[in-house]
Amino acid sequence: MSRSAPLPSSDPSADSGAPQTPVYITTPIYYVNDKPHIGHAYTTIVADYLTRAHRLLGRPAFFLTGTDEHGARIAQVAREHGIKPQEWCDRHSEHFRAAWKRLDVAYDQFIRTTDKRHVDGVRRMLERMHAATVPDGKPVIYEGIYTGLYCLGCEKFITEKELVDGLCPSHLTAPQKLTEKNYFFRLSAFLPQVERLINENSIRILPEERRREVLGLFKQGLEDFSISREKVDWGIPLPFDPSQNAYVWVDALPNYITAVGYGDDPESFARWWTQGTVIHLMAKDILKFHAVYWPAMLLSIGEAVPDQIFIHGYFTVNGQKMSKSLQNAIDPNLLVDRFGTDGTRYLLLTQFPFGQDGDVKADLFIRQFNADLANDLGNLVSRAVTLIERHFEGRRPPGGASQPIDNEQRQQAESCGKRFAAAIESLAPHDAIGAGIDLVRAANRYLEKTQPWSLAKENDLARLGTVLNTAVESIRVAAIILSPILPSKSRLILATLGFTDPEAELNRQGLSGWDRCPGPFHLEAPIFPRMDKVALPSMEKALMSEPTAVAGENVITVDQFRQTQLCTAEVISAEKIAGADRLLKLQIALGEERRQIVAGIAQHYKPEDLVGRTIVVVANLQPATIRGIASQGMLLAASNGPTLRLITTDGPIDSGSSIG
Numbered sequence: 001m002s003r004s005a006p007l008p009s010s011d012p013s014a015d016s017g018a019p020q021t022p023v024y025i026t027t028p029i030y031y032v033n034d035k036p037h038i039g040h041a042y043t044t045i046v047a048d049y050l051t052r053a054h055r056l057l058g059r060p061a062f063f064l065t066g067t068d069e070h071g072a073r074i075a076q077v078a079r080e081h082g083i084k085p086q087e088w089c090d091r092h093s094e095h096f097r098a099a100w101k102r103l104d105v106a107y108d109q110f111i112r113t114t115d116k117r118h119v120d121g122v123r124r125m126l127e128r129m130h131a132a133t134v135p136d137g138k139p140v141i142y143e144g145i146y147t148g149l150y151c152l153g154c155e156k157f158i159t160e161k162e163l164v165d166g167l168c169p170s171h172l173t174a175p176q177k178l179t180e181k182n183y184f185f186r187l188s189a190f191l192p193q194v195e196r197l198i199n200e201n202s203i204r205i206l207p208e209e210r211r212r213e214v215l216g217l218f219k220q221g222l223e224d225f226s227i228s229r230e231k232v233d234w235g236i237p238l239p240f241d242p243s244q245n246a247y248v249w250v251d252a253l254p255n256y257i258t259a260v261g262y263g264d265d266p267e268s269f270a271r272w273w274t275q276g277t278v279i280h281l282m283a284k285d286i287l288k289f290h291a292v293y294w295p296a297m298l299l300s301i302g303e304a305v306p307d308q309i310f311i312h313g314y315f316t317v318n319g320q321k322m323s324k325s326l327q328n329a330i331d332p333n334l335l336v337d338r339f340g341t342d343g344t345r346y347l348l349l350t351q352f353p354f355g356q357d358g359d360v361k362a363d364l365f366i367r368q369f370n371a372d373l374a375n376d377l378g379n380l381v382s383r384a385v386t387l388i389e390r391h392f393e394g395r396r397p398p399g400g401a402s403q404p405i406d407n408e409q410r411q412q413a414e415s416c417g418k419r420f421a422a423a424i425e426s427l428a429p430h431d432a433i434g435a436g437i438d439l440v441r442a443a444n445r446y447l448e449k450t451q452p453w454s455l456a457k458e459n460d461l462a463r464l465g466t467v468l469n470t471a472v473e474s475i476r477v478a479a480i481i482l483s484p485i486l487p488s489k490s491r492l493i494l495a496t497l498g499f500t501d502p503e504a505e506l507n508r509q510g511l512s513g514w515d516r517c518p519g520p521f522h523l524e525a526p527i528f529p530r531m532d533k534v535a536l537p538s539m540e541k542a543l544m545s546e547p548t549a550v551a552g553e554n555v556i557t558v559d560q561f562r563q564t565q566l567c568t569a570e571v572i573s574a575e576k577i578a579g580a581d582r583l584l585k586l587q588i589a590l591g592e593e594r595r596q597i598v599a600g601i602a603q604h605y606k607p608e609d610l611v612g613r614t615i616v617v618v619a620n621l622q623p624a625t626i627r628g629i630a631s632q633g634m635l636l637a638a639s640n641g642p643t644l645r646l647i648t649t650d651g652p653i654d655s656g657s658s659i660g
């Protein structure tokens with residue numbers, strides 16, 4: 001049921017007359033147990049960029065983003081913070097909306113899986129799925145038994161892969177084997193059809209290596225999946241068995257259809273989902289859910305499958321994977337503080353070609369900001385406009401005869417416009433942005449070659465006028481092509497060229513009509529002031545978001561703090577635990593009292609280095625059994641990424657001394 005969209009003319013100015021197929025662009029909906037980081041920002045800015053670019057090319061576009069709010073994990077963090085799950089979701093969903101506002105992300109809809117409209121839509125989908133059968137008459141949904149490893153601390157099933165030394169990494173406890181009744185989705189019945197749709201590119205998976213990866217999954221074999229959970233209480237109850245809640249992915253994936261009116265707004269649903277070109281954007285982490293489960297779910301209820309699934313690369317920071325536990329997630333707000341909204345958008349989208357992984361280095365950001373935006377673009381505007389202000393009182397210079405070099409520059413502008421349109425079609429935002437920047441660079445080279453400064457000195461105003469007109473026209477075209485990535489600076493540039501209504505110039509949906517800059521030309525201040533390098537080392541640190549307590553969250557009273565009894569202890573002996581390479585067993589003295597604790601520090605300290613040291617322990621912790629070994633307390637350590645250091649005292653003190 002996938003539709004192929006007619007390509008818009010590669011010349012954005014050409015009017016084919018035929019109405020353009022609408023484009024529906026989505027990001028994943030983000031979990032609210034995390035705060036927005038530049039990984040989330042990347043996908044979201046790409047979606048915003050593509051939406052703006054398609055509109056510029058005359059195509060109707062709808063852009064959806066939002067938050068994924070149900071499931072055991074969310075319920076657990078809310079519980080840990082002593083608030084209701086809904087309250088947690090309200091606060092955290094707002095972090096995403098606030099970040100997108102600062103980044104000038106103009107979504108058409110922000111969906112939350114706790115929205116009533118979404119909940120109703122999911123129930124409607126589940127009812128249809130439940131009533132459906134596969135060709136041999138078997139029901140799509142059937143009852144089964146799910147057996148898995150359940151962590152009581154997390155209140156969720158965890159996989160073998162997630163375990164560290166057989167323990168839940170968050171709670172250092174062994175999970176229990178649990179069995180519960182679940183409903184299953186008969187994925188096996190839809191696999192051949194989904195595989196065929198991907199093979200024939202009706203579901204286009206890009207880039208090619210990801211397509212191959214997905215096709216490989218079919219060869220390895222994929223099992224029916226469970227669509228419900230008995231033990232998770234923060235979710236959408238199944239309409240046909242309210243004792244079970246929908247599994248988070250079965251609740252999350254349909255956001256793409258409930259947002260545009262699945263079951264409650266047939267007109268909008270037909271326009272965006274059934275007839276539109278649907279483009280799902282995401283990183284590789286969630287490819288299987290989108291490329292296999294989601295199309296199969298849609299086929300089971302007789303709805304169209306997505307047209308394109310684009311998998312972009314992963315951001316790493318100084319070579320490391322960005323993650324909550326490494327605390328190296330870069331908060332996009334910090335980048336906006338430094339580089340402004342448009343600067344941040346530009347820097348994030350040009351770090352690496354769409355589809356490839358890329359490492360983020362703070363000093364490169366500064367260099368690139370200065371090179372591309374302050375020097376290339378900012379200086380071009382200031383050179384051309386300042387000369388017009390100085391020699392033509394800011395008015396549009398009278399046009400003179402053109403020379404071949406002027407015509408070449410004009411052709412450059414046209415071909416960059418075409419390159420931009422083609423790059424948008426082939427989902428290559430980095431190349432589309434590159435077309436704009438290349439035009440800027442070509443215009444700078446044009447000025448170097450034509451030397452308007454010398455023409456001014458020689459008082460050759462006729463030739464000077466032609467050169468400056470050619471330059472500002474290239475700037476106009478560059479500003480239009482760059483407007484999806486630099487929404488406010490490009491409008492500012494158009495205003496500098498005399499457009500009283502820059503929006504109208506963008507909405508004209510065309511680069512055609514040379515000599516359009518009306519003037520008067522006036523540059524108020526540099527478009528992109530150069531960034532100072534002095535602050536570099538401190539900036540590197542500032543870019544790493546600290547795990548701060550947001551007002552109202554993670555905040556405890558003094559009395560609550562006092563409930564934790566901390567005291568000093570002396571390590572009497574320490575030894576490794578066979579088969580657990582992260583754990584050490586310590587015998588410690590708290591004054592007269594002897595205790596045994598199990599600590600996950602074996603990769604940072606040798607047992608012999610610990611003996612005789614004074615450490616800090618939580619003394620009133622409920623005893624636990626870790627790997628079958630009793631542990632009566634927990635030691636304190638500071639950790640930052642791969643580094644871990646024990647908390648000790650800065651001089652000798654008796655063991656068992658209280659800390660407060």
Ligand code: MSP
Pocket residue numbers: 027028029030031034038039040042043068252253255281282283284285286313314315316322
């Ligand atoms: N809630 C699910 C998605 C459900 S969609 C029906 C989820 N949420 S998430 O918060 O973990 O978001 C994952 C997505 O965030 C990735 O697919 C990608 O779009 C973005 N990124 C998260 N970390 C990233 C990087 N380090 N680099 C680039 N993008 C990253 O999965």
